[in-house]
Amino acid sequence: MTGMHADEIAIDDETVRRLLAAQLPAWADLPLRRLPPVGTDNQLFRLGDDLLVRMPRIHWAADAAVSEHAWLPRIAPHLSLVIPAPVALGEPGEGYPWHWSVVPWIEGETPTEATFDPESWAVQLAAFVRECREVPGMDAPPRTEGRGGLLASLDDWVREWTARADPAEVSRDAVLEVWADALAAPAYDGEPCWFHGDLHEGNLLVRDGRLAAVIDWRTAGRGDPAIELNAMWGYLPASVARLYRDEVGLDEAAYRRARGFALAPAISGWTYYRETAPAISQGALATVRRLIASL
Numbered sequence: 001m002t003g004m005h006a007d008e009i010a011i012d013d014e015t016v017r018r019l020l021a022a023q024l025p026a027w028a029d030l031p032l033r034r035l036p037p038v039g040t041d042n043q044l045f046r047l048g049d050d051l052l053v054r055m056p057r058i059h060w061a062a063d064a065a066v067s068e069h070a071w072l073p074r075i076a077p078h079l080s081l082v083i084p085a086p087v088a089l090g091e092p093g094e095g096y097p098w099h100w101s102v103v104p105w106i107e108g109e110t111p112t113e114a115t116f117d118p119e120s121w122a123v124q125l126a127a128f129v130r131e132c133r134e135v136p137g138m139d140a141p142p143r144t145e146g147r148g149g150l151l152a153s154l155d156d157w158v159r160e161w162t163a164r165a166d167p168a169e170v171s172r173d174a175v176l177e178v179w180a181d182a183l184a185a186p187a188y189d190g191e192p193c194w195f196h197g198d199l200h201e202g203n204l205l206v207r208d209g210r211l212a213a214v215i216d217w218r219t220a221g222r223g224d225p226a227i228e229l230n231a232m233w234g235y236l237p238a239s240v241a242r243l244y245r246d247e248v249g250l251d252e253a254a255y256r257r258a259r260g261f262a263l264a265p266a267i268s269g270w271t272y273y274r275e276t277a278p279a280i281s282q283g284a285l286a287t288v289r290r291l292i293a294s295l
Contacts, residue, residue: 004040004276008058011043011096016053018094024102027051039202040273040280041218046105051087055100064218065089065099071140072217075194078135081128082106082213106213108205113237116206122240124211125199126247129228133193140222142192147264148223151182151257154264161268169285174292175267181295182260186253192222199228200283201235226250229258233266233290235283259291266291 003010013034021028030048037043041061045053056062065086072085084103092098111121145153162175196203197219205213229248232241245255269284 003057004037004273005058009097011055011057013045015094015096016045016055019090019096019100020047020053022093023090024088027102039216040277041216047102050105052084052103052105053100054103055096056098061218062098065101067220068217069099069101071138071220074138075135079128079131081131081211083217084213084215106205106215108207108212111201111204111206111211116211117209118237118240119243120209121211122236122244123247125204125231125236126244126249128211128214129195129199129225129248132195132228133225135194137192137194137222140194143221143223147197147219147261148195148221148227150187151185151224151260154260155179155183158260158264158267161271164271165267166271169270170288170292174295175263175288178259178263178291178295182256182258182263185256185260188224188226188254188257190225193225194220194222195225195227196220197227199231199234224254224257224261226254226257227261229255230262232258233262233287233294238290259294262287263291 013032017028017032020032027047030051032053033046035044035046041056041058041064043055043057045055047053054065056064066089069086069089072083076083076085084106086101086103088102090100090102109115143149158179159176162172162179165172165175196214196217198216199214203214203216204211205215229245229250232244236244266284266287270281270288273281273284
């Protein structure tokens with residue numbers, strides 16, 4: 001295995017060129033440049049100066065292009081930050097099995113504590129989250145399972161990956177205490193809200209000292225707004241986690257559910273990416289430890 005996943009597909013440049021020529025010929029002659037893999041789900045290609053081709057490379061991301069093409073152009077006008085609303089939806093073909101998309105190229109850099117003021121990071125990201133909560137539902141179906149859905153739907157997942165976790169690194173009992181507290185929190189009973197669902201630093205772009213864009217909306221949907229508090233235990237600087245929580249403005253029950261939403265991808269990502277993406281694995285482990293410490 002050479003990629004992050006045992007069953008991911010390889011996507012060569014010529015396949016992308018053939019797909020463009022067959023389906024989007026107006027862009028077929030633009031320069032095409034493969035970008036280094038920075039995420040877990042897509043292979044990216046810079047297309048000319050202004051466009052980006054996103055090709056899912058793993059089955060669980062296969063539906064993302066269709067969903068983003070349907071909803072992001074409708075969500076975008078309600079947000080003050082730029083989001084990559086697709087400008088074209090590609091069909092399967094040329095041996096490639098899934099839908100793919102072309103989105104605008106957005107200039108910016110990944111935020112770090114060295115390049116972006118942590119307090120600004122917390123305040124601006126929270127403002128974006130509040131804006132998302134105010135976006136009209138537009139009859140999008142509410143999420144019932146997984147991220148932003150009913151927390152109990154993730155119970156089997158969390159227990160399975162906790163059992164696989166290395167007990168020399170963290171206590172499995174401590175992990176399950178975090179999970180039990182999240183499950184015991186009062187359930188969300190309000191109107192489903194739009195959420196991004198994966199607000200880590202790799203999905204944010206900063207420019208000129210400000211948060212400029214939020215990218216990669218594969219996990220987006222309508223549901224429990226507590227999901228967006230995940231950033232408190234992820235890559236948001238720990239020094240401003242409380243500021244972020246206060247600015248987002250949700251109650252204690254949401255905070256407790258959010259720990260569960262944060263735990264589910266972290267406990268699995270730590271073990272799953274241990275060999276294929278050590279930086280992601282270590283980031284997930286740090287999240288698990290922060291969650292345990294927060295209880």
